Amino acid sequence: MTSPSLADTHLWPITATPHPSPTTPERRAEILANPGFGQHYTDHMVRATWTADEGWHGAELVPYQPLTFDPATNFLHYGQAIFEGMKAYRHADGSIWLYRPLKNATRFNNSARRLAMAEVPEELFIGSIAALVSADRDWVPSGGETSLYLRPFMLGTEVGLGVRPSNTYTYLLIASPAGAYFSKGIHPVTVWLSDDYVRAAPGGTGEAKCAGNYAASLIAQAEAAQHGCDQVVWLDAAEHRWIEEMGGMNLYFVYGTGDQARLMTPSLTGALLPGVTRDSLLTVAQDLGIKAEEGRISVEEWKAGCASGEITEVFACGTAAVVTPVGEVKSRMGNWTVGNGGAGEVTMRLRQALLDIQTGAVPDRHAWMHKIIDA
Numbered sequence: 434m435t436s437p438s439l440a441d442t443h444l445w446p447i448t449a450t451p452h453p454s455p456t457t458p459e460r461r462a463e464i465l466a467n468p469g470f471g472q473h474y475t476d477h478m479v480r481a482t483w484t485a486d487e488g489w490h491g492a493e494l495v496p497y498q499p500l501t502f503d504p505a506t507n508f509l510h511y512g513q514a515i516f517e518g519m520k521a522y523r524h525a526d527g528s529i530w531l532y533r534p535l536k537n538a539t540r541f542n543n544s545a546r547r548l549a550m551a552e553v554p555e556e557l558f559i560g561s562i563a564a565l566v567s568a569d570r571d572w573v574p575s576g577g578e579t580s581l582y583l584r585p586f587m588l589g590t591e592v593g594l595g596v597r598p599s600n601t602y603t604y605l606l607i608a609s610p611a612g613a614y615f616s617k618g619i620h621p622v623t624v625w626l627s628d629d630y631v632r633a634a635p636g637g638t639g640e641a642k643c644a645g646n647y648a649a650s651l652i653a654q655a656e657a658a659q660h661g662c663d664q665v666v667w668l669d670a671a672e673h674r675w676i677e678e679m680g681g682m683n684l685y686f687v688y689g690t691g692d693q694a695r696l697m698t699p700s701l702t703g704a705l706l707p708g709v710t711r712d713s714l715l716t717v718a719q720d721l722g723i724k725a726e727e728g729r730i731s732v733e734e735w736k737a738g739c740a741s742g743e744i745t746e747v748f749a750c751g752t753a754a755v756v757t758p759v760g761e762v763k764s765r766m767g768n769w770t771v772g773n774g775g776a777g778e779v780t781m782r783l784r785q786a787l788l789d790i791q792t793g794a795v796p797d798r799h800a801w802m803h804k805i806i807d808a
């Protein structure tokens with residue numbers, strides 16, 4: 434299945450108030466030379482309001498600026514707050530492209546429904562991105578694995594301390610230039626299998642991209658760091674046995690090598706975030722002739738598979754880092770190394786194949802790329 438074309442999407446009208454004193458070209462060049470991740474913001478943002486009477490209205494592009502809220506605003510207390518994360522890429526000819534943006538639009542509204550929030554029309558979601566990237570096109574870096582990270586989010590803004598769905602919402606979009614995730618070469622991560630904490634339970638909010646999920650993950654991430662690990666891996670809530678995902682990324686397990694290599698990623702049980710990268714890699718693997726399927730794996734199977742050599746590589750995947758090898762595992766059941774602890778061959782092939790599509794280095798066979806700014 435390919436995404437419908439953006440050309441089919443009628444874009445929501447968005448009024449524009451340009452920044453009176455935007456960042457100078459010199460300062461912007463300085464930032465784009467080494468943007469890091471999530472540290473600098475472009476000159477504009479988009480905002481829109483939903484009320485029960487008027488629905489969505491007042492969509493406007495305005496200078497990037499602080500927000501002001503009454504202290505009794507709903508989301509500050511009860512957490513009606515959701516977000517998305519996606520990237521715009523500048524291709525070699527200067528044109529700017531989005532990667533599978535309708536998947537993010539759909540996931541945003543799935544999150545909205547789970548948190549009893551208003552849904553955002555696709556035309557507004559995509560229209561806001563087109564307006565912001567157009568206004569701040571000079572902020573899209575070029576070359577290597579750089580991109581403009583886009584952060585759409587929505588807040589329940591009714592004022593009042595009653596616990597109920599807000600009757601007003603604010604949708605916002607900001608953007609931040611992003612450098613290569615691994616600027617000093619690919620670095621396999623060491624993971625801690627969290628036994629004390631769970632991320633999500635059946636019927637919970639695991640498959641929604643809501644702020645509270647990330648707040649609840651921080652203590653486990655801190656525990657991982659105390660054990661000398663880069664990231665936490667989440668286990669299922671009922672048995673603390675089945676592998677779910679890693680921090681803000683989904684996981685893939687590689688069995689066998691060479692022509693015999695096959696991939697498995699944990700099934701979407703409702704407790705995992707359905708990653709766009711995870712979904713893409715199921716198809717990219719097929720393109721490369723590698724069998725890929727959804728399934729399940731326990732902690733014992735992961736440990737035994739690495740000991741026997743049946744599991745040769747493990748990697749995590751997500752928008753920010755694309756694909757990250759997992760080199761070492763630490764847990765209360767012991768510590769073990771995946772393969773030789775380095776970046777595996779299958780992992781790196783998949784990473785390059787997906788990056789080549791996103792950066793326009795190879796033809797996009799699946800209609801995943803959507804041009805928003807011409808060369």
Ligand SMILES: Cc1ncc(COP(=O)(O)O)c(C=O)c1O
Binds near residue numbers: 518707708752
């Ligand atoms: C908890 C979690 N899992 C997985 C992912 C990967 O999703 P995607 O590939 O859409 O970035 C993310 C990032 O959005 C995440 O926050």
